Amino acid sequence: MLHAVIMSGGSGTRFWPQSRRDCPKQLQVLVGDRTLLQQSVDRLDGLVTAERTWVVTNVVQATATREQLPSVPGEQVIEEPVARNTAACLGLAAEHLLAADPEAVMLVLPADHVIQPDESFREAVQAAVALVEDDRRRLVLFGVPPTRAATGFGYIHRGDPLPGQPNGFGVSSFHEKPDRETAEHYLATGESYWNSGIFTWRADRIVEALAEHQPAIGDGLATLRAVLGTDQYSARLQETFAALPAISIDRAVLEHCQDSCVLEASFCWNDVGSWRALPEVIGSDESGNCLQGPVSTVDVHNCIVRSVGDHLVAVVGVEDLVIVQTADVTLVARRDDEDGLRELVERLAEEGRDGYL
Amino acid sequence: MLHAVIMSGGSGTRFWPQSRRDCPKQLQVLVGDRTLLQQSVDRLDGLVTAERTWVVTNVVQATATREQLPSVPGEQVIEEPVARNTAACLGLAAEHLLAADPEAVMLVLPADHVIQPDESFREAVQAAVALVEDDRRRLVLFGVPPTRAATGFGYIHRGDPLPGQPNGFGVSSFHEKPDRETAEHYLATGESYWNSGIFTWRADRIVEALAEHQPAIGDGLATLRAVLGTDQYSARLQETFAALPAISIDRAVLEHCQDSCVLEASFCWNDVGSWRALPEVIGSDESGNCLQGPVSTVDVHNCIVRSVGDHLVAVVGVEDLVIVQTADVTLVARRDDEDGLRELVERLAEEGRDGYL
Numbered sequence: 105m106l107h108a109v110i111m112s113g114g115s116g117t118r119f120w121p122q123s124r125r126d127c128p129k130q131l132q133v134l135v136g137d138r139t140l141l142q143q144s145v146d147r148l149d150g151l152v153t154a155e156r157t158w159v160v161t162n163v164v165q166a167t168a169t170r171e172q173l174p175s176v177p178g179e180q181v182i183e184e185p186v187a188r189n190t191a192a193c194l195g196l197a198a199e200h201l202l203a204a205d206p207e208a209v210m211l212v213l214p215a216d217h218v219i220q221p222d223e224s225f226r227e228a229v230q231a232a233v234a235l236v237e238d239d240r241r242r243l244v245l246f247g248v249p250p251t252r253a254a255t256g257f258g259y260i261h262r263g264d265p266l267p268g269q270p271n272g273f274g275v276s277s278f279h280e281k282p283d284r285e286t287a288e289h290y291l292a293t294g295e296s297y298w299n300s301g302i303f304t305w306r307a308d309r310i311v312e313a314l315a316e317h318q319p320a321i322g323d324g325l326a327t328l329r330a331v332l333g334t335d336q337y338s339a340r341l342q343e344t345f346a347a348l349p350a351i352s353i354d355r356a357v358l359e360h361c362q363d364s365c366v367l368e369a370s371f372c373w374n375d376v377g378s379w380r381a382l383p384e385v386i387g388s389d390e391s392g393n394c395l396q397g398p399v400s401t402v403d404v405h406n407c408i409v410r411s412v413g414d415h416l417v418a419v420v421g422v423e424d425l426v427i428v429q430t431a432d433v434t435l436v437a438r439r440d441d442e443d444g445l446r447e448l449v450e451r452l453a454e455e456g457r458d459g460y461l
Numbered sequence: 462m463l464h465a466v467i468m469s470g471g472s473g474t475r476f477w478p479q480s481r482r483d484c485p486k487q488l489q490v491l492v493g494d495r496t497l498l499q500q501s502v503d504r505l506d507g508l509v510t511a512e513r514t515w516v517v518t519n520v521v522q523a524t525a526t527r528e529q530l531p532s533v534p535g536e537q538v539i540e541e542p543v544a545r546n547t548a549a550c551l552g553l554a555a556e557h558l559l560a561a562d563p564e565a566v567m568l569v570l571p572a573d574h575v576i577q578p579d580e581s582f583r584e585a586v587q588a589a590v591a592l593v594e595d596d597r598r599r600l601v602l603f604g605v606p607p608t609r610a611a612t613g614f615g616y617i618h619r620g621d622p623l624p625g626q627p628n629g630f631g632v633s634s635f636h637e638k639p640d641r642e643t644a645e646h647y648l649a650t651g652e653s654y655w656n657s658g659i660f661t662w663r664a665d666r667i668v669e670a671l672a673e674h675q676p677a678i679g680d681g682l683a684t685l686r687a688v689l690g691t692d693q694y695s696a697r698l699q700e701t702f703a704a705l706p707a708i709s710i711d712r713a714v715l716e717h718c719q720d721s722c723v724l725e726a727s728f729c730w731n732d733v734g735s736w737r738a739l740p741e742v743i744g745s746d747e748s749g750n751c752l753q754g755p756v757s758t759v760d761v762h763n764c765i766v767r768s769v770g771d772h773l774v775a776v777v778g779v780e781d782l783v784i785v786q787t788a789d790v791t792l793v794a795r796r797d798d799e800d801g802l803r804e805l806v807e808r809l810a811e812e813g814r815d816g817y818l
Binding site: 121400401402403411414415416417418419420421422425427429432433434435436437438441444445447448451452457460 | 478757758759760768771772773774775776777778779782784786789790791792793794795798801802804805808809814817
């Protein structure tokens with residue numbers, strides 16, 4: 105049976121101060137009237153029932169996650185004791201799925217992505233499931249055809265076509281966050297895709313592949329498998345999970361495995377990775393501004409301005425800024441200065457001003 | 462006797478959103494721990510008692526003005542029914558003074574200026590009073606030696622020296638807000654002063670001069686003089702004052718009168734006319750930033766950032782901005798775009814969003 109695993113434990117620092125430690129961006133309404141996490145579950149309607157939907161998150165966000173998803177069984181919200189990147193996260197999820205359903209097929213979804221339209225998404229998932237049913241070894245990556253020379257995404261270069269699926273290809277190689285020139289070349293070839301972070305594979309197959317390519321993770325998962333469903337699980341998880349290497353599933357398995365393949369996904373996709381992504385998702389006006397909430401501007405261009413409630417944000421004579429007003433923090437930043445934003449957030453942490461994080 | 466008349470009815474639009482209609486900048490703490498209005502009265506200590514201190518303001522600000530100045534008799538807070546610029550304002554004040562003291566000498570002070578040190582101010586006032594006592598016709602303007610080629614101030618060019626006062630001169634001419642090149646020339650000559658808006662003259666003399674140079678104002682004042690202290694005053698003020706021409710005392714009288722003279726004032730002075738003036742008053746750090754309240758910055762230069770309470774303003778990778786956080790409004794503006802700020806405030810008024818003004 106097909107199960108969905110939604111990865112929802114991120115902190116979303118690049119969306120600070122909207123995204124906060126105890127309420128990161130996936131738990132917030134950025135677009136439309138449901139949170140990104142809720143939209144991720146809504147999108148599964150007709151594809152995966154709530155009884156087969158799983159969410160991996162962290163201890164801090166677990167309560168809010170369960171509250172936002174009342175239809176998902178509480179025990180299927182899996183809590184990571186510490187963050188250990190996506191390989192350990194998905195290995196842990198796979199073990200939970202296998203305990204419930206030894207034949208489980210896993211659809212992996214990040215909680216903080218925007219995908220439209222839902223219908224195209226569902227068609228792609230069905231095609232991915234068919235690829236896995238054809239060959240149980242297949243690890244299917246969803247590749248999004250690039251629409252611009254983005255430098256902030258990972259790229260997948262496709263290889264030979266797969267038989268029987270015109271949108272399916274082997275994987276020739278991966279390239280994480282290329283420079284502008286390289287990204288433009290990738291865009292021109294028509295044979296490269298953005299790595300969406302959405303995957304489909306059998307749960308037993310990813311556990312097998314992790315054991316083969318990452319023995320430390322494989323051993324840790326075997327330890328946990330032995331205690332899953334017992335009263336030793338919680339204590340064992342604490343010690344075992346923390347000891348696992350923090351590595352992405354791409355680097356841990358997908359980049360090395362002959363069975364990785366890419367499915368060209370026809371939906372519009374955005375990882376909403378930073379403030380810069382917001383205009384791509386919700387659009388901008390004729391001045392290039394993306395304005396949300398009570399905002400008034402004079403001679404303003406290419407700015408992202410967001411306020412909440414009745415608080416007025418007035419902007420005069422500036423361009424290329426991100427301005428975000430929350431109840432206790434206001435951010436004013438050069439739109440492309442993500443390094444500066446990271447530095448500021450790190451400094452607040454160093455200064456012990458955790459209340460703002 | 463010497464009386465002080467503090468002009469305090471301004472709206473301070475260029476300091477929006479800190480300065481608001483019902484609480485303009487002179488009623489707020491911008492520097493130190495007392496409001497600008499309170500500092501204006503404090504500065505008179507040893508020079509003019511509270512019993513001889515008068516404040517002209519408008520109806521909206523009258524209550525707050527009396528609350529901030531408990532030592533000033535409530536009836537000496539004169540309420541203008543409408544704003545009619547400084548000629549009408551000072552004519553009205555002069556009539557009130559004359560009713561209390563026919564020999565009154567008037568020291569005129571704007572409520573929203575920063576002056577330091579107080580001792581130099583007091584010495585200048587004493588010199589001005591001496592000039593008026595020497596010749597009852599004299600209208601003394603306080604001229605501040607310019608320290609930079611400011612284009613936002615009015616300039617006074619001095620004429621012949623006055624006998625017996627080394628810092629006193631006749632007035633050769635006036636020049637309002639020169640361009641940069643002209644301002645630099647004025648700075649170089651050493652014979653031009655900033656017009657501080659601080660004046661000293663006999664109350665009967667300014668009434669006489671207004672009648673001579675501005676008959677409409679003279680007639681209006683005569684009408685009010687006849688009812689001052691009676692129960693007709695309030696109603697008569699409403700109709701008479703509104704009909705007076707709105708003109709500055711400089712343009713109405715001082716620029717035309719042979720008796721205008723300028724006293725070189727040795728104090729540091731700033732009219733705090735706009736956000737740009739704040740660093741001149743409270744200083745800036747090695748990055749050229751002027752930061753007040755909970756503010757955190759990364760790679761920020763020549764910015765004025767002000768927050769209040771616990772609200773954090775985080776600023777990243779920008780320069781030459783004014784960022785002001787208040788309880789219900791946040792302003793982000795290019796530092797020198799005062800026209801844009803005025804346009805924005807006017808638009809809010811047009812849109813009926815008066816709550817933000």
